[in-house]
Amino acid sequence: MSTHLPLQQTAGSKQVIPQEPQFISSKLIFVHLPLQLIAPSPQETSTGRYKTWDAFMVVVTGGFGSLGGAFIVSIIFGLLSSYGVQFLSQLAALLMFIFMAVVLVIKPMGLFGERE
Amino acid sequence: MNRKVQWIFWGAAFILLAFYPKIFGIYFTNVFVTFAIFALYAVSFNMLLGYTGLLSFGHAMFFGFGGYGTALALKHIPGLPLLPAVVIGLLAAAGLALILSPIMVRISGTAFAMLHLAFGQLMYILALKLRTVTGGEDGIGGFPIPPFTIPGVISVNMKSPENFFYFAMIVLGVSLWILWYFTKTPLGSIQVGIRDNPMRVDYLGFKVPQTKAVIYIISGAFAGVSGSIYALFQNLISADGAFHIMASFAPVMITMVGGVASFFGPIWGSAIFQIIEELTSRFTERVELVVGLILIMVIMFAPLGFMGFVGFLRQKWSIRFTKGMKRGMGS
Numbered sequence: 001m002s003t004h005l006p007l008q009q010t011a012g013s014k015q016v017i018p019q020e021p022q023f024i025s026s027k028l029i030f031v032h033l034p035l036q037l038i039a040p041s042p043q044e045t046s047t048g049r050y051k052t053w054d055a056f057m058v059v060v061t062g063g064f065g066s067l068g069g070a071f072i073v074s075i076i077f078g079l080l081s082s083y084g085v086q087f088l089s090q091l092a093a094l095l096m097f098i099f100m101a102v103v104l105v106i107k108p109m110g111l112f113g114e115r116e
Numbered sequence: 117m118n119r120k121v122q123w124i125f126w127g128a129a130f131i132l133l134a135f136y137p138k139i140f141g142i143y144f145t146n147v148f149v150t151f152a153i154f155a156l157y158a159v160s161f162n163m164l165l166g167y168t169g170l171l172s173f174g175h176a177m178f179f180g181f182g183g184y185g186t187a188l189a190l191k192h193i194p195g196l197p198l199l200p201a202v203v204i205g206l207l208a209a210a211g212l213a214l215i216l217s218p219i220m221v222r223i224s225g226t227a228f229a230m231l232h233l234a235f236g237q238l239m240y241i242l243a244l245k246l247r248t249v250t251g252g253e254d255g256i257g258g259f260p261i262p263p264f265t266i267p268g269v270i271s272v273n274m275k276s277p278e279n280f281f282y283f284a285m286i287v288l289g290v291s292l293w294i295l296w297y298f299t300k301t302p303l304g305s306i307q308v309g310i311r312d313n314p315m316r317v318d319y320l321g322f323k324v325p326q327t328k329a330v331i332y333i334i335s336g337a338f339a340g341v342s343g344s345i346y347a348l349f350q351n352l353i354s355a356d357g358a359f360h361i362m363a364s365f366a367p368v369m370i371t372m373v374g375g376v377a378s379f380f381g382p383i384w385g386s387a388i389f390q391i392i393e394e395l396t397s398r399f400t401e402r403v404e405l406v407v408g409l410i411l412i413m414v415i416m417f418a419p420l421g422f423m424g425f426v427g428f429l430r431q432k433w434s435i436r437f438t439k440g441m442k443r444g445m446g447s
Binding site for chain 1: 223226227241245
């Protein structure tokens, strides 16, 4: 029981709680989200939203800061979606997400990302 | 003295809530129920983002699982009472969180967010494609809503919006209270410790992955409760309303605007969003225009959201106040 006393003093007190989780301010995703929301015409918003997500997914799956990773993964995504429509038309939209999930479960930093 | 003021505040809020449908009428009663549903949804999301430091882009899957769980149970089990239906929604979302937790506790940061995006889209497309179970794009609508009964005591008809308002307030209020109480327990303190320094918490002898899993399941379960109330409130649950990517972003934006780091921040954020939507939709259809602008302003000038801004003002005011006191004493 005595083990959690030092933690409560450091972490449980009220002074600690008003801190910003660090990765929020640093990620560009929060910059482009409002930009999408204010895009002027209805057709444009939906296309822009999904294309941006595709690009973001490619970068995360390939690994942050890796140009070659982004290139290879974008080719893999393209092939997956076009062959997916050919052979598994019902679940074609899922293949990219499944590929990304498998990669991130095995290597959370992305295919060619460096360990943090 | 401070405690007494708090009791008076909560008493006044309770009395206002009790007479709310009588004062404001049916329309604003329904607006308030929507606000409360999204408040619980965003608070359960903030358990992950604000308290544990895990950003999720797919929290809607728990919301949707709760809604679909309740809707399917009411559709297929004849004579199911109301509260067990809500509990089925909670268990469905908690079960999903339990299944996903072994994967999710091992990662954090961007991978956590993107993996949630992937699973959220998986659920969305499954809900669209499994037409025999989920009804595809139409969703499940028109399921029977049973009366709220305590056997042998009362039976309240839930078809009337006023009665449903009281039922929703009790369920959502109790859920919010449970979450608030959870943040005050030792486990809730470890949560903050994991956000600030997981390595140190590990050295102190706490099991970080298991703690994360427990928090994850609790957060998912209460998102499920809000989804199940949402399904009962609309009498409809559909893939676009419950699983779509914008349903995942709603709590992100609500929490950002309300304040990431405080428990009551998301509740204020939900209220702000509801008010903006209510006011804007009287003049123009482009609610997103105003919402996006406000989001930009908040991220640029008040990164801790509404609650952070209030705290900043209060701090400034108290400094000025003490300065004035000193000057007054000097003269």
